[in-house]
Amino acid sequence: MSSTTTDDSFQPASFAFSAENLAQAQATIAKYPAGRQRSAVMPLLDLAQRQEGWVSLAAMNVVAEMLDLAPIRVYEVATFYTMFNLKPVGKYHLQVCTNLPCMLRGSQEIVEACEAELGVGLGETTADGKFTLSEVECLGACVNAPVIWIGDDYYEDLSVESTKAIIAALKRGEDPKPGSQSGRQYSAPASGPTTLTTLAGGDA
Amino acid sequence: MPKLTIDGREVEVEAGTTIMQAADLLGIEIPRFCYHERLAIAGNCRMCLVEVEKSPKPVASCAMPVGEGMVVKTDTPTVLKARKGVMEFLLINHPLDCPICDQGGECDLQDEAMAYGGDRGRYKEEKRAVKEKSYGPLVKPIMTRCIHCTRCVRFITDVAGVPELGGTFRGEHLEIGTYVEKALSSELSGNIIDLCPVGALTNKPYAFTARSWELKKTESIDVFDAVGANIRVDTRGNQVMRVIPRVNDDVNEEWLGDKSRFAVDGLLRQRLDRPYVRKDGKLVAVSWAEALAAVAGKLKSLEGGRIAALAGDMADAEAMVAAKDLFTKLGSANLDCRQDGARIGTGPRASYLFNTGIAGIEEADALLLIGTNPRKEAPVLNARIRKRYTKGKFPIASVGPRTNLTYKYQHLGAEAAVLAAIADGSHPFAATLKAAQKPMLVIGQGALARLDGDILLGLARKIAETCGLVKDGWNGFNVLHTAAARVGGLDLGFLPGSGGRDVEAILSGAEKGEIGLVYLLGADEIDTQRLGQAFVVYQGSHGDAGAHRADVILPGAAYTEKDATFVNTEGRVQQTRLAVFPPGEAKEDWKILRALAEQAGVDLGYNDLEGVRARLVAVNPVFAAEGPAAAAWGAFGAEGQPSSDPLESPIDNYYMTDPISRASQTMAECTATFVGCAHKRTGTNG
Numbered sequence: 001m002s003s004t005t006t007d008d009s010f011q012p013a014s015f016a017f018s019a020e021n022l023a024q025a026q027a028t029i030a031k032y033p034a035g036r037q038r039s040a041v042m043p044l045l046d047l048a049q050r051q052e053g054w055v056s057l058a059a060m061n062v063v064a065e066m067l068d069l070a071p072i073r074v075y076e077v078a079t080f081y082t083m084f085n086l087k088p089v090g091k092y093h094l095q096v097c098t099n100l101p102c103m104l105r106g107s108q109e110i111v112e113a114c115e116a117e118l119g120v121g122l123g124e125t126t127a128d129g130k131f132t133l134s135e136v137e138c139l140g141a142c143v144n145a146p147v148i149w150i151g152d153d154y155y156e157d158l159s160v161e162s163t164k165a166i167i168a169a170l171k172r173g174e175d176p177k178p179g180s181q182s183g184r185q186y187s188a189p190a191s192g193p194t195t196l197t198t199l200a201g202g203d204a
Numbered sequence: 205m206p207k208l209t210i211d212g213r214e215v216e217v218e219a220g221t222t223i224m225q226a227a228d229l230l231g232i233e234i235p236r237f238c239y240h241e242r243l244a245i246a247g248n249c250r251m252c253l254v255e256v257e258k259s260p261k262p263v264a265s266c267a268m269p270v271g272e273g274m275v276v277k278t279d280t281p282t283v284l285k286a287r288k289g290v291m292e293f294l295l296i297n298h299p300l301d302c303p304i305c306d307q308g309g310e311c312d313l314q315d316e317a318m319a320y321g322g323d324r325g326r327y328k329e330e331k332r333a334v335k336e337k338s339y340g341p342l343v344k345p346i347m348t349r350c351i352h353c354t355r356c357v358r359f360i361t362d363v364a365g366v367p368e369l370g371g372t373f374r375g376e377h378l379e380i381g382t383y384v385e386k387a388l389s390s391e392l393s394g395n396i397i398d399l400c401p402v403g404a405l406t407n408k409p410y411a412f413t414a415r416s417w418e419l420k421k422t423e424s425i426d427v428f429d430a431v432g433a434n435i436r437v438d439t440r441g442n443q444v445m446r447v448i449p450r451v452n453d454d455v456n457e458e459w460l461g462d463k464s465r466f467a468v469d470g471l472l473r474q475r476l477d478r479p480y481v482r483k484d485g486k487l488v489a490v491s492w493a494e495a496l497a498a499v500a501g502k503l504k505s506l507e508g509g510r511i512a513a514l515a516g517d518m519a520d521a522e523a524m525v526a527a528k529d530l531f532t533k534l535g536s537a538n539l540d541c542r543q544d545g546a547r548i549g550t551g552p553r554a555s556y557l558f559n560t561g562i563a564g565i566e567e568a569d570a571l572l573l574i575g576t577n578p579r580k581e582a583p584v585l586n587a588r589i590r591k592r593y594t595k596g597k598f599p600i601a602s603v604g605p606r607t608n609l610t611y612k613y614q615h616l617g618a619e620a621a622v623l624a625a626i627a628d629g630s631h632p633f634a635a636t637l638k639a640a641q642k643p644m645l646v647i648g649q650g651a652l653a654r655l656d657g658d659i660l661l662g663l664a665r666k667i668a669e670t671c672g673l674v675k676d677g678w679n680g681f682n683v684l685h686t687a688a689a690r691v692g693g694l695d696l697g698f699l700p701g702s703g704g705r706d707v708e709a710i711l712s713g714a715e716k717g718e719i720g721l722v723y724l725l726g727a728d729e730i731d732t733q734r735l736g737q738a739f740v741v742y743q744g745s746h747g748d749a750g751a752h753r754a755d756v757i758l759p760g761a762a763y764t765e766k767d768a769t770f771v772n773t774e775g776r777v778q779q780t781r782l783a784v785f786p787p788g789e790a791k792e793d794w795k796i797l798r799a800l801a802e803q804a805g806v807d808l809g810y811n812d813l814e815g816v817r818a819r820l821v822a823v824n825p826v827f828a829a830e831g832p833a834a835a836a837w838g839a840f841g842a843e844g845q846p847s848s849d850p851l852e853s854p855i856d857n858y859y860m861t862d863p864i865s866r867a868s869q870t871m872a873e874c875t876a877t878f879v880g881c882a883h884k885r886t887g888t889n890g
Binding site: 057070071072073075076079080 | 361367368369370371372373374382383384
């Protein structure tokens, strides 16, 4: 991982919150007692990332100024959390979990399927700038492994086919249904309920 | 007060003390990397693990407060095993480049690895490497060696108050740095070199020039500002290799300003190493005898009222007393040690001292800055103000330049009118000062070195008196000097005698031809154009503005080359020690004046250093005092209407203020990096 950002060709010269986000940022800051504004650093960085898709240096500096922080304090936070993207990412950021439980459930094939469908490797963005493929650590959804995280949604219980279907849908600009792709409800047993089977209204 | 047992020895310490501090009191050594007694506790290196009875696992002693009845063991097999484990982890990513590392020989990690390191590594995987960084012209980072103790981060953030360093990324990828490449803009940045327990941060100009065990260490005093920081001059052969701070809690704690640390390369450049006499408009190297005869002849040919002497900012007390005695005996009262024209020194001693003392800042509870930018004028003292500020309940206001002082303060404006308003109580800050138990003010040379300086001094005195700054056991009136020589000069009365001329009158006299000879004792910060047709003698160490104009040059010694006395802004008398010999034919300054006096037919009455020092005490008993004595209060300053010119700091470029730093290449790089081209270059750069 590169540290000091020597190559900053992709960094925009400036950043400004949109009017709507600015209002939300100020509302967030107001949640904290006077003198404790720095607590709002993560919500504000998240807001910046939602606006631009990633957190640029200019955005971090704007956040630092809004919270009366030294810029380095914001850099520390933004670089600590891998969920803040420090480089531009595509419209759809596919984050494939490859930790142990997902791996045991075939995440390697999922990664390969993504690579084949998108034509890019891990950590790369497609030429049209629509998709970025990343490998991430445990997403905390092991019971539904393997998992891909796109935008605000988890796509779980993936198979090579369902992965390809999701990517195809995204390519068409559709909104594929998040959650378990195998049809089970949430994390209910894959083979159907084993308890409370007589409960009325149970649809699984 | 809790009582605890460490290694079977009982000790009673104050509540809140950590186990490590208690062990230090007993002289029990606990290894540490991240802990530093002047920084916040981090507790992240884990080297200081000790065993505490009833605790299931070893605890980090630096962060564990003592408890009543605690039984601590620092030398059990468990402790040794734990520390060996920590050391093995630290060494996993630490490169084995001690032979080419500047820290080698004075490296904490190297030392502790002797005690706790394994004789072979078990780590077979790849070591990590960190990309090369740059922190500017002073500090050289090699962050692959970093063990992430965060001492530098804590220093730069908490002590220096310039938060530019931090830890970015995490885990395996954690890096200490600025993230966005930039030069560290603190005037105290060099201290992170001393703080770094490994070779990750080293002295850039000193890089690869010497090994620590080759150096001869001489304890001395810094003269680049009026703080008088205690330093150690490290030399090899007859060359100053580097300067590092010494601990003195009353003065500099253990910090040192960057100019004081890094300007020493200027000691090798632009040196005056033999006497010169101007013949047919050209300076020609001559023998000492010829140079002294030329000056003595001129001195004898002129009557007392037509000769004058100016002492510069780095002149030592011995040289000044010799010059004063010589000129007085020649019948001249035209003496001045205030080459910047500061209107100060005629009142009681308290009128020109930093009366609270530097350590006294920590007791104060309100501060008014007048015409000063302590960050540039005395960075170490500014760190003390910041130290007090971070403890809270310390309102600070400034009348003067609006600039970043590393702490928050109320800017009251830059006009002297504000001072008058505070003095008569109509300004709200007057109430703040009056409400404080130990209020203080600091008046700088930006207020004093102007035509209405004595009026501003009078206003400051009035503020001190009306707002309760001067009371039993507390004198909150402080003058911050910028010149190391100044207080010594004032104490010796190196000032115009009765009917004598001050610096302005000497220069205007020289312009008009009324002054026939001007003796510059290291005085370079004057307008040499105004010396007119006067015969100029320059005695000093560097070929700067004064030497360029001189008719005779007498090569003197720099502060590392003589045993000399300096009085700091608090009135603390301290001595430099000879670390190297002056170059070529240059001599200690008082000896030059002593020889010149003999040539001029004047008997100064002393022939050795002891004699001069006795003479210093005879002129002013403060030179015999240990530490600064409380000075008596009295009337000083003038009444009148101050001008409406804004108050400014006398220093716009911290890195170049005197002949030595102007000759330094490192300081030139700093000037280019931090000050930019906008700076007016002076002296030899002209």
